[in-house]
Amino acid sequence: MRKHRRQLEIFNLSFLDVISCGFGAIILLLVIARIFEPQVIEQTSTELSGQVIALKNQLEEIRGETRILNRELTARQEQLSDMKNKLARLQGELNDIEGRYRRAGTDSEAQSLVAGKLESARQKLDEEMQRLTAGYRRPAENAVIGGIPVDSEYIIFIIDTSGSMQQFAWPLVRRKMKEVLDxxxxxxxxxxxxxxxxxxxxxxxxxxxxxxxxxxxAILNRLAGWAPFSNSSPVEGVVRAIQRFYAPDRRISLYVFGDDFAAGDMQAVIEEVRRRNAVAGRGSRVRIHTVGFPVQLIEPRAGRGAARFAALMRRLAEENNGSFVGLGRLR
Structure with missing residues (x-):
């Protein structure tokens, strides 16, 4: 019994020593770790702060460079857009020139082809065709259509733009002007x-x-709304047209559209036109044609001006190789 208790006491003391040493070592390690921990944390924090500042500086530099590059990119894009527009315009001009060149070449080929066919047809005329063409005569230079000679190379219109003509006769004026042009x-x-x-x-x-x-x-369209001041007398327009455009080497026809000659000396007008429209050779006189519109006939006590207009213009037409046409109605 005694031997057993001794062994037990030795074991207990050794165990306590080991435990005590272990705890002491742990406490020593904790003390040592606590001494160096603040220095490590401070150093680490300082390094990280420096890296953050450096990264911020780099970020600002990158942003600045990005703004510069964006501006340059915008400028380049605008230049590219301008160049594309210029290229498109130049391409259009090139296409237009090429089209004109092709048309010119086509027209030339067509003309050559037509000329060749005409020459071939002329060579193939038999005796009967030659006999028929031998009897052909060109129309005379003083050919007339509806009583009006149409041999002129130049035509002038003198149109009464007075209120009466505008109100009652203007659609008919436009139609008659188109007929004369036709x-x-x-x-x-x-x-x-x-x-x-x-x-x-x-x-x-x-x-x-x-x-x-x-x-x-363009003339017919402009006539629709053309309404300059008028004194309802054709004299000024006739005299000015002959004075400006008369030439002995030109065949000119002058067409007067009107309805009234309310005041003025008819004989003086006839002599003035006669003097300015002097004959310099056969066919050199300006022909004066007149189309009279019966506007005054529908207004009470207005027939005297219409009669004077008809008398004057008949005389001018007679003396100047023209025709007088009096319309019977306004429709």
Whole structure:
């Protein structure tokens, strides 16, 4: 029994020593760790702060460079857009030039082809065809249509733009003007004045309007709303037209559209026109045609002006190789 208790006491002391040493070592390690921990944390915090500041500086530099690059990119895009527009414009001009060149080549080929066919057809005329063509005669230079000679190369319109004509006769004026233009398929020049001598197109004042389908349409369209001041007398317009456009080497027809000659000496007008429209050779006189509109006949006590107009213009037409046409109604 005694031996057993001793062994037990030795074991207990050794165990306590080991436990005590272990706890002491742990406490020593904790003390050592606590001594160096603040220094490590402070150093780590300082390094991280420096890295953050450096990264912020780099970020600002990158942002600045990005703004610069964006501005340069915008400028380059604008330059690219301008270049694309210029390229598109130049491409359009090139296409237009190429189209004109192709049309010119096609027209030339077509003309050559037509000329060749005409020459071939001429060579193939038999005796019967030659006999028929031998009897052909060109129309005379003083050919007439509806009683009006149409041999002129230039035509001038003198149109009464007074209120009575505008109110009662204007649709008929436009229609008659188109009919006159239609009997001249092509002329060298056209001009339009009102009875006061004012030009319809101021840009062509004193010179001829070139004849074309587009010009004729423009004249008729302009006539629809053309209403310059008028004294309802054709004298000023007739005299001004002859004075400006008369030439002995030109065949000119002058068409007067009107309804009234209320005041003035008819004989003086006839002599003035006779002096200015002097004959310099056969066919050199300006022809004066008149279309009379029966506007005054529908107004009470207005027939005297219409009668004077008819008398004056009949005399001018007779002396100047023209025709007088009096319309019987306004429709």
């Amino acid at each position: 009997i001249y398929p092509h002329v060298k020049g056209i001009q339009v004045l009102n009875d006061m001598g004012d030009y319809m197109f101021s840009q062509y004042a004193g010179r001829w309007i070139p004849d074309s389908k587009a010009r004729r349409r």
